[in-house]
């Protein structure tokens with residue numbers, strides 16, 4: 001590790017062997033992990049060349065024990081999620097300043113994406129549904145959801161998106177991975193229709209069941225989407241907001257992935273799984289009926305659990 005002193009920030013959410021460290025002077029972050037980290041670093045270097053707002057990779061390689069590491073520049077002290085929490089004033093309202101900062105970074109990301117469309121091949125949208133929605137896992141854990149009806153809704157979504165440019169996307173875009181200086185944590189990257197990342201940045205908050213501590217109000221969500229549509233138009237691309245429903249259908253599958261508990265005694269985990277199943281069904285029903293999904297109509301986890309009562313227990 002050279003002469004730099006590193007402090008552990010956290011173990012990585014989606015990689016049991018990985019961790020994130022910060023240097024003593026706070027100027028760089030180090031990620032450690034296995035081979036997936038190698039492709040994350042290569043991807044980040046590739047999109048840095050496409051003007052994506054990402055931290056610059058400063059160094060990467062293998063440590064003496066074979067662990068891979070990537071050092072990148074610090075984009076500053078706090079993620080927008082941390083800023084949102086810090087600016088709460090006893091209530092739950094997301095601060096307008098955080099929404100504006102998000103809109104600014106999202107516009108930069110969207111512009112870079114729109115300026116560099118990729119040729120994903122004839123099957124790209126179907127592959128996006130599979131990768132971004134983790135459908136293989138979701139349908140294995142929830143076989144009752146693998147129905148002609150769900151498959152038809154997903155086909156409707158990909159048909160609707162046929163004219164959207166395909167671009168390199170983040171797939172886990174949201175306040176925790178956005179800093180005023182750019183976007184971190186690209187481990188899930190893949191090819192997406194334009195808008196999938198940025199359009200959902202405020203829409204993903206309700207999937208946490210109210211546990212995030214803050215919520216965006218309808219005006220903030222609308223204003224944010226208006227900025228995204230303007231950024232898309234300025235880049236010569238179609239607006240992204242008409243596809244919110246199609247995007248959310250796929251995102252509701254993503255949030256259902258890996259949720260089924262192996263230990264039936266874990267009542268809390270069982271309830272969270274049932275909650276995400278409920279949100280998926282609610283989104284699916286709205287999308288089929290109206291072509292859109294309004295996340296403001298989602299219940300909180302507590303509200304859902306109260307409505308379930310004892311009948312919801314395994």
Ligand SMILES: Nc1ncnc2c1ncn2[C@@H]1O[C@H](COP(=O)(O)OP(=O)(O)O)[C@@H](O)[C@H]1O
Pocket residue numbers: 009010011012013014020029055072073074075076077078079176177179184185
């Ligand atoms: N380049 C960076 N600049 C500033 N903060 C960073 C940077 N990289 C990581 N962090 C901090 O470390 C935390 C964890 O990093 P992240 O890659 O998002 O891990 P995870 O994969 O577990 O979500 C972030 O929430 C952020 O606070």
Ligand SMILES: [Mg+2]
Pocket residue numbers: 176177185
């Ligand atoms: Mg993260």
